Amino acid sequence: QVQLVESGGGLVQAGGSLRLSCAASGRTFSTYVMYWFRRAPGKERESVAAITGSGGTTSYTDSVKGRFTISRDNAKNTVYLQMNSLKPEDTAVYYCAASVKWHPGWAGGIDYWGSGTLVTVSS
Numbered sequence: 001q002v003q004l005v006e007s008g009g010g011l012v013q014a015g016g017s018l019r020l021s022c023a024a025s026g027r028t029f030s031t032y033v034m035y036w037f038r039r040a041p042g043k044e045r046e047s048v049a050a051i052t053g054s055g056g057t058t059s060y061t062d063s064v065k066g067r068f069t070i071s072r073d074n075a076k077n078t079v080y081l082q083m084n085s086l087k088p089e090d091t092a093v094y095y096c097a098a099s100v101k102w103h104p105g106w107a108g109g110i111d112y113w114g115s116g117t118l119v120t121v122s123s
Contacts, residue, residue, distance in 0.1 A: 002026045002112045004096045009117030012086055016121075020081040022096030022114055030054070033099050034072055034079040037107060038092035038119075048094070049081060050104040059104035064090075086121045093118050 008020040020036070036048040049070035050059045058070050069082040079096060096114040103109050 002029075002032065002098050004098060004112055004114035006094065006096045006114045006117040009094060009119045011120045011122065014086060014088055014121055014123050016086050017082070017084045018086065018119060020083065020094055020096075020117060020119070022079045022081075024077045024079070024096075024098065026077070029077040030074040031100065032111075033102050034070075035097040035099065035104070035110065036070060036079075036081045037095045037097055038090075039095070039116075040089070040092040043092075045095075045107060046092075047105045047107065050102070051079065052102060057102075061105070083119070086119075088121045088123045091119060091121050 003025040006022045012018055030053050035050045037045050038048050039045045051070045055072050067085045072079040093116040095116045097110045098112040099110050101109050
């Protein structure tokens with residue numbers, strides 16, 4: 001069983017930055033592929049970024065490429081999402097997720113979900 005707890009959300013002006021963190025329980029953190037998803041108001045859940053267990057491979061949805069960076073610290077059981085040049089359309093609840101499989105863009109294979117952290121970007 002893995003528990004995921006997100007933090008770092010908040011209100012920021014357009015063009016600003018935030019760093020989300022996701023702390024994971026358990027001793028097998030490095031074996032999990034970690035994901036960030038988001039759900040904007042009135043929209044379906046969207047895959048944002050993914051990172052392999054070693055951190056050697058990452059993937060991003062097109063709308064955040066060049067602005068967001070996913071990273072992980074396996075010694076701290078934590079995955080991060082650095083968000084720069086934020087836009088109002090980035091406003092959403094951001095969810096951390098874990099899976100034993102690599103499947104960027106697909107939420108169907110997720111094994112564990114966090115409860116989410118709200119990011120609001122004002123114009």
